[in-house]
Amino acid sequence: MRSIAAICAIVALFPLSVQAAVYPGDVDVIGVVRSDTVQAGDSLVELARRYDVGFNEIAAANPTLDPFVPTPGATVTVPTGWIVPREVAPRSIVINISEMRLYYAFRAKDTRLLVTFPIGIGSEGADTPSGSYRVVEKLIAPYWHVPPSVKKEKPYLPPVVPPGPDNPLGSHALRLSAEAILIHGTNKPWGVGRRVSHGCIRLYPEDIPQLFRLIKVGTTVRVVREPVKVGVTAGRVYIEVHQDDEAQVDYLEEASRLLADRRLLERVDPAKLNAAIMEKRGVLVDVTVTEGSKK
Numbered sequence: 001m002r003s004i005a006a007i008c009a010i011v012a013l014f015p016l017s018v019q020a021a022v023y024p025g026d027v028d029v030i031g032v033v034r035s036d037t038v039q040a041g042d043s044l045v046e047l048a049r050r051y052d053v054g055f056n057e058i059a060a061a062n063p064t065l066d067p068f069v070p071t072p073g074a075t076v077t078v079p080t081g082w083i084v085p086r087e088v089a090p091r092s093i094v095i096n097i098s099e100m101r102l103y104y105a106f107r108a109k110d111t112r113l114l115v116t117f118p119i120g121i122g123s124e125g126a127d128t129p130s131g132s133y134r135v136v137e138k139l140i141a142p143y144w145h146v147p148p149s150v151k152k153e154k155p156y157l158p159p160v161v162p163p164g165p166d167n168p169l170g171s172h173a174l175r176l177s178a179e180a181i182l183i184h185g186t187n188k189p190w191g192v193g194r195r196v197s198h199g200c201i202r203l204y205p206e207d208i209p210q211l212f213r214l215i216k217v218g219t220t221v222r223v224v225r226e227p228v229k230v231g232v233t234a235g236r237v238y239i240e241v242h243q244d245d246e247a248q249v250d251y252l253e254e255a256s257r258l259l260a261d262r263r264l265l266e267r268v269d270p271a272k273l274n275a276a277i278m279e280k281r282g283v284l285v286d287v288t289v290t291e292g293s294k295k
Contacts, residue, residue: 021116024111024113025107025111028232029082029284030084031081036051037073037075038070038075039072043069048193049192049204052118052207053078053079054194056100060243063279082229082240082284083239083240084103084114087222088103088105089105094222095119096224096226100120102118102119103116104211104215115210115214117211119193120201121201123195131223132222135218135219136217139172140172141171143163143167147198170186172185173185182200183211184203184208185207186204189204228251228254228258229258236286237264240282251277252273255277
């Protein structure tokens with residue numbers, strides 16, 4: 001009952017049209033994987049935003065579909081279920097570069113809760129840096145001071161862009177202790193779930209106000225790479241594997257280590273585990289051994 005009351009209190013912070021999905025903060029797995037049917041004129045870009053997932057998530061989950069012109073009537077896997085990253089801790093933001101997703105754990109009415117949002121990150125050569133930071137400033141209707149690197153690419157830009165539709169920072173921004181790194185909104189929502197920024201972290205325009213309301217100056221921010229995650233829910237063992245070439249890990253070795261650390265190896269079907277690692281679709285996969293399947 002305390003969890004229900006706490007979730008209701010947080011939901012009340014947001015307008016009904018943009019309620020945040022609030023999850024219990026003391027579980028391994030949150031949300032559920034859904035499906036939808038492609039309608040004429042749909043693309044995975046629109047479907048991703050409709051379900052608050054990033055373009056990378058929905059494209060990886062549906063490798064046989066053309067992301068821009070999917071076949072009408074086709075079934076789309078919507079990856080709205082996630083294993084909570086290991087680094088998540090109360091009153092902290094964790095940004096998992098491998099899945100391009102942000103998690104924020106907090107307490108309300110003595111109950112641990114969690115929200116999560118898809119993000120866009122730095123492009124190749126302007127990578128979002130891993131490490132530990134703090135939120136040092138909260139900005140509403142921020143001005144964009146054009147960085148020299150961007151000015152070199154686009155010399156026609158003014159030194160400062162005021163708030164408005166041409167401002168790439170969107171409606172709200174959180175400045176981090178890392179120089180020139182912000183968590184902010186965007187005027188190009190198609191970039192969420194892609195490597196398109198100059199190092200900053202972008203959220204959908206409807207997501208950034210929700211995160212902004214919850215965050216306080218001083219909040220810890222951890223930027224990590226967790227391409228492999230494991231979790232248990234309802235007695236079943238799940239794995240979530242994301243393609244991240246820059247992580248430089250042996251996926252099978254990493255999965256085996258994580259499962260061994262939690263004493264879960266004997267509960268896992270090796271064939272299911274290998275298939276999930278080979279596919280790297282970034283969706284929850286049940287790898288629990290079934291009777292007679294493990295030799």
